[in-house]
Amino acid sequence: MRNPVLLHKTASQVQQELEACIGCNECLLACPALDEPLTIDVLNRETFGGPISAPVARFARSCYQCGACVPPCPVGLHRDAMMMWLKIRLYRSGEED
Amino acid sequence: MRQDHAGHRAPLFKGAEQPSIDRADIVIVGNGIAGLTAAIQARSFEPDARIAIISDQNHPTINTPALKQFAVGKLTREQLLAYPPGTERQERIHLIHARVEKINAQSKSVILANGSAFGYGALLVATGSTPTALPSQLPGRDFDGVLTLHRLQDYLDLRRRLSEVEEAVVIGGGAHACETVMGLLHWGIHVHWLIRSAVLLPRMLDETASEMVLERIRQAGVTVYTSTEVIGIVGRVGSVIGVVTNHQQFIPCQLVVACTGTKPVTTLAKHCDLPLKHENGILVDDHLRSSVRDIYVAGDVAALKNPLTGQYEPRAQWYAAVEQGRMAGAMITGHREAVRPFGVPWHATHLGDLSMLYVGNPLQSPSGAYVLTDTSRGGYRRLLLQGERLIGYLSLGPMQPDSLAIKRIIDEELPVRDILKGLLKGEFDARQYLTRRRTYTAQDLVTSGRLASVKPPTVQTAAQTTPEPAPATRSLAPAAEAAQLEPRLPTTEQLPPLSTGPVLAPQRAPVAAPAGNAGPRYPIVHEEEEISPFTGTLPALPEQGQGRGQPGTRLNSGSLPSRPEQERGGRRNLWAYSDPALPAFPRQSPAQRQQVRAYNEQREGGR
Ligand SMILES: Cc1cc2nc3c(=O)[nH]c(=O)nc-3n(C[C@H](O)[C@H](O)[C@H](O)COP(=O)(O)OP(=O)(O)OC[C@H]3O[C@@H](n4cnc5c(N)ncnc54)[C@H](O)[C@@H]3O)c2cc1C
Ligand code: SF4
Numbered sequence: 157m158r159n160p161v162l163l164h165k166t167a168s169q170v171q172q173e174l175e176a177c178i179g180c181n182e183c184l185l186a187c188p189a190l191d192e193p194l195t196i197d198v199l200n201r202e203t204f205g206g207p208i209s210a211p212v213a214r215f216a217r218s219c220y221q222c223g224a225c226v227p228p229c230p231v232g233l234h235r236d237a238m239m240m241w242l243k244i245r246l247y248r249s250g251e252e253d
Numbered sequence: 254m255r256q257d258h259a260g261h262r263a264p265l266f267k268g269a270e271q272p273s274i275d276r277a278d279i280v281i282v283g284n285g286i287a288g289l290t291a292a293i294q295a296r297s298f299e300p301d302a303r304i305a306i307i308s309d310q311n312h313p314t315i316n317t318p319a320l321k322q323f324a325v326g327k328l329t330r331e332q333l334l335a336y337p338p339g340t341e342r343q344e345r346i347h348l349i350h351a352r353v354e355k356i357n358a359q360s361k362s363v364i365l366a367n368g369s370a371f372g373y374g375a376l377l378v379a380t381g382s383t384p385t386a387l388p389s390q391l392p393g394r395d396f397d398g399v400l401t402l403h404r405l406q407d408y409l410d411l412r413r414r415l416s417e418v419e420e421a422v423v424i425g426g427g428a429h430a431c432e433t434v435m436g437l438l439h440w441g442i443h444v445h446w447l448i449r450s451a452v453l454l455p456r457m458l459d460e461t462a463s464e465m466v467l468e469r470i471r472q473a474g475v476t477v478y479t480s481t482e483v484i485g486i487v488g489r490v491g492s493v494i495g496v497v498t499n500h501q502q503f504i505p506c507q508l509v510v511a512c513t514g515t516k517p518v519t520t521l522a523k524h525c526d527l528p529l530k531h532e533n534g535i536l537v538d539d540h541l542r543s544s545v546r547d548i549y550v551a552g553d554v555a556a557l558k559n560p561l562t563g564q565y566e567p568r569a570q571w572y573a574a575v576e577q578g579r580m581a582g583a584m585i586t587g588h589r590e591a592v593r594p595f596g597v598p599w600h601a602t603h604l605g606d607l608s609m610l611y612v613g614n615p616l617q618s619p620s621g622a623y624v625l626t627d628t629s630r631g632g633y634r635r636l637l638l639q640g641e642r643l644i645g646y647l648s649l650g651p652m653q654p655d656s657l658a659i660k661r662i663i664d665e666e667l668p669v670r671d672i673l674k675g676l677l678k679g680e681f682d683a684r685q686y687l688t689r690r691r692t693y694t695a696q697d698l699v700t701s702g703r704l705a706s707v708k709p710p711t712v713q714t715a716a717q718t719t720p721e722p723a724p725a726t727r728s729l730a731p732a733a734e735a736a737q738l739e740p741r742l743p744t745t746e747q748l749p750p751l752s753t754g755p756v757l758a759p760q761r762a763p764v765a766a767p768a769g770n771a772g773p774r775y776p777i778v779h780e781e782e783e784i785s786p787f788t789g790t791l792p793a794l795p796e797q798g799q800g801r802g803q804p805g806t807r808l809n810s811g812s813l814p815s816r817p818e819q820e821r822g823g824r825r826n827l828w829a830y831s832d833p834a835l836p837a838f839p840r841q842s843p844a845q846r847q848q849v850r851a852y853n854e855q856r857e858g859g860r
């Protein structure tokens with residue numbers, strides 16, 4: 157198992173990664189857990205704040221942090237870390253309900 | 254800021270004031286990523302300001318770099334969008350489809366192509382860049398089949414042509430040329446790549462790195478010609494049939510793609526009634542202010558001072574455009590506390606099947622600096638160090654390192670002595686290094702199963718931010734020796750007490766992103782019909798219920814009723830283009846197919 161600590165990035169790091177994302181979709185193409193069409197624009201916008209739509213929530217739940225999305229990224233970003241934020245946000249929104 | 258006759262500056266934004274339809278508090282020229290990012294950022298600070306984007310682009314903002322993936326059919330047009338459909342409308346950004354011809358800075362207005370004036374409180378020029386054309390005296394440059402690839406339309410045109418192309422010539426020695434070569438190769442086209450200099454990307458790669466990339470590209474089946482220029486393009490009945498090089502060689506082809514660089518679109522600086530300083534781009538200070546009051550510049554068109562050379566030059570890259578857009582939005586609305594310094598130059602991309610990372614100034618040689626290189630792990634790394642500080646990092650290899658973490662190490666002047674070997678060998682887990690001091694929450698999360706203690710990713714204000722303490726250093730060995738030290742790979746163990754050692758460099762506390770209202774806001778969600786302002790030309794949705802606007806129509810998107818998230822449809826009928834995505838059917842010889850397959854397999858295997 158990957159060391160869980162490695163999955164963690166700070167808020168400013170995740171935001172910086174989202175800003176540097178060129179939207180090439182390579183991470184999603186490599187992801188074994190994504191089983192419905194989802195576009196980067198929606199995923200990126202919902203990762204950091206605001207309401208989480210049902211498809212993004214489903215994806216966030218099914219992401220099992222395998223890291224397959226990281227090597228194909230031409231920019232060297234960590235979709236797994238971004239997904240971790242989404243998971244946390246989802247968890248918290250569930251908690252608030 | 255608006256000025257009254259006495260020259261006093263009046264507040265730009267007054268909630269109650271309703272500006273007329275022919276002016277806006279913030280006017281942005283260009284809906285590339287810099288323009289749109291600035292508009293969204295400005296909106297987050299100023300809920301009541303009137304914000305307008307005027308652009309001659311006939312489609313919404315796209316992830317321009319992803320056009321490469323579009324070129325090889327990995328993405329559809331709908332997947333190119335930079336923001337979800339309707340974002341502009343949600344953010345109440347007025348979109349005006351028109352070309353801006355000039356700036357009347359004295360009367361604070363811009364003149365559109367139809368002659369009408371549009372007033373501004375503050376103006377952002379985000380007009381981007383345009384490809385440098387082939388030299389005007391080059392014979393045959395206008396033949397059909399000679400292209401540049403810069404905009405979506407260019408890529409649509411390329412994809413339409415692919416089925417007729419067996420051999421292509423790509424001209425240029427930059428990343429764009431390299432990506433174009435790989436894209437054409439993907440379709441089984443035999444590519445001749447002509448590079449004027451002896452090396453690829455001479456401003457970013459040294460000879461070793463350049464040769465590494467070129468060698469792999471040759472292995473993939475591309476014919477590479479270095480130190481070679483085109484002196485003429487040959488055609489028959491108006492279409493390209495080949496090119497002639499300065500070595501008097503004729504190369505047959507049906508397509509010529511010129512990737513000879515881009516230049517900033519500075520026409521508005523030339524057509525401004527006050528001197529808007531420009532050379533290679535419009536000159537701005539490090540807060541993106543131009544030489545004319547209330548005119549800001551961001552993105553590919555902005556020329557910033559390179560601290561190392563003292564020269565003004567554009568940083569024509571995606572991340573730079575996003576960062577500049579954010580800064581411009583903050584500056585225009587007077588939120589200087591939200592301004593983050595840009596830090597050192599940074600570029601991360603694929604060159605062929607290798608990942609290239611360029612941070613800081615790895616090719617410079619300032620006094621007192623020294624270079625370390627390494628070629629292990631099938632890659633190449635070049636580190637430029639000054640004392641204990643890393644000031645430049647170039648890496649090339651099958652895997653991209655944590656590129657932004659390395660930028661952070663350089664920007665924040667973190668000491669690298671303990672991690673030097675890892676950096677050099679490409680084994681360094683920068684993410685762990687940078688975050689281990691902040692991982693206790695995450696550890697808690699994973700080990701206790703309690704997620705509640707983890708704060709959601711809110712953006713912090715500068716005031717809220719506790720600057721990360723500079724890592725403790727033990728004794729300081731001379732830096733040159735450090736390279737030979739045993740690798741001290743970062744572990745998850747706790748750091749020794751932070752105050753024990755001298756701090757190497759004064760740590761510039763990262764100016765964190767601004768508070769809640771500073772990040773993009775994610776407000777109401779609307780029904781698809783309402784949020785699709787791009788069914789025609791760019792601004793084409795006039796006030797609700799009306800027909801499609803004409804270019805130059807002014808549109809008040811106003812605020813719209815909100816809809817629950819569940820009602821949002823999945824349709825994305827936002828494109829003006831009626832032609833469906835073109836399936837390209839490249840013709841490949843069996844040998845070419847074999848070659849491409851072998852190459853792809855090797856590439857997959859290498860991952
Ligand atoms: C094919 C391609 C691949 C790329 N790949 C990468 C990559 O991998 N990594 C990377 O970092 N960068 C890459 N880039 C560069 C990156 O895309 C740009 O730096 C970035 O998109 C610049 O954004 P911008 O908003 O400044 O300008 P642009 O996107 O050029 O937008 C400028 C806008 O202004 C409009 N405009 C211009 N003049 C006027 C006028 N007078 N009136 C009205 N409107 C006007 C234009 O129509 C356009 O909409 C690539 C660029 C291209 C073209
Ligand atoms: S870490 Fe999550 S998002 Fe990334 S590939 Fe694995 S499942 Fe997909």
Ligand code: SF4
Nearest residue numbers: 177178180181183229
């Ligand atoms: S692969 Fe990287 S750059 Fe491309 S969409 Fe994913 S995170 Fe963004």
